[in-house]
Amino acid sequence: MEVRTALSEVISSSPLTVLEEHVNVCSKCVAKLPLYFQAAQGGKWSRAEKIQGDIAQLESAADDLKGLVRKNMPRGLWMSVSRADLLDLVRMQDKMANDTKDVVGLSLGRQLAFPAALEKSLAKYISTVVDSVDAAVAVVSATRELSRTAFGSRQIKAIASKATAVERIERKSDDMQSRLRAKLKDHEDKISPIDAMFLYQLLSQIGEIADNAEKVAHRALIIANS
Numbered sequence: 001m002e003v004r005t006a007l008s009e010v011i012s013s014s015p016l017t018v019l020e021e022h023v024n025v026c027s028k029c030v031a032k033l034p035l036y037f038q039a040a041q042g043g044k045w046s047r048a049e050k051i052q053g054d055i056a057q058l059e060s061a062a063d064d065l066k067g068l069v070r071k072n073m074p075r076g077l078w079m080s081v082s083r084a085d086l087l088d089l090v091r092m093q094d095k096m097a098n099d100t101k102d103v104v105g106l107s108l109g110r111q112l113a114f115p116a117a118l119e120k121s122l123a124k125y126i127s128t129v130v131d132s133v134d135a136a137v138a139v140v141s142a143t144r145e146l147s148r149t150a151f152g153s154r155q156i157k158a159i160a161s162k163a164t165a166v167e168r169i170e171r172k173s174d175d176m177q178s179r180l181r182a183k184l185k186d187h188e189d190k191i192s193p194i195d196a197m198f199l200y201q202l203l204s205q206i207g208e209i210a211d212n213a214e215k216v217a218h219r220a221l222i223i224a225n226s
Helices: 002-012 015-030 033-041 045-072 083-110 116-147 153-186 193-224
Strands: none
Touching: 015 045, 015 083, 015 116, 015 193, 033 045, 033 083, 033 116, 045 083, 083 116, 083 193, 116 153, 116 193, 153 193
């Protein structure tokens, strides 16, 4: 009984469980982006500032969880996967929340809004980026479940399929970003050169969130195959 209890404590304290909690908080942070840009595009900067505050709180909560993972990461024989891989995973997850905070900080700080003609395309682009993060969360969650089933081959194939879905969504976001850049170029004469520069930067930073979602999926897949 004592041995069984000790094993249960080890399994329940698995870093993969905390990693899943961390990635869920990061995804909640990213999920605020559509609401933020709805407010920004409507010129509702007080509303945008409130959402920015919510994002900052979620990013801070993610940082706390990241610290918890690093502090309590097991060492030695009980580690079924590479400690370095787990630390890389939590770092990549955290960047999704960090990038979101940076995006809204840049937009709010300069009260930047995209030309009205880009609004529909922008909303679809941001929605696709959010989808990439949701898909990455599914990969991490599946990896955590896999650790409970001794990393079976059938489950690993399922995780690989989920990771492929993240790649597909990330490529879609890249294509959408390229099209938005072309549309923005057509409207450069209607905005100041400095604002145009920052708007291009915003498009790039939003895309980096999807890039990091793909990296999260790849690192989780490496862990699943370890």
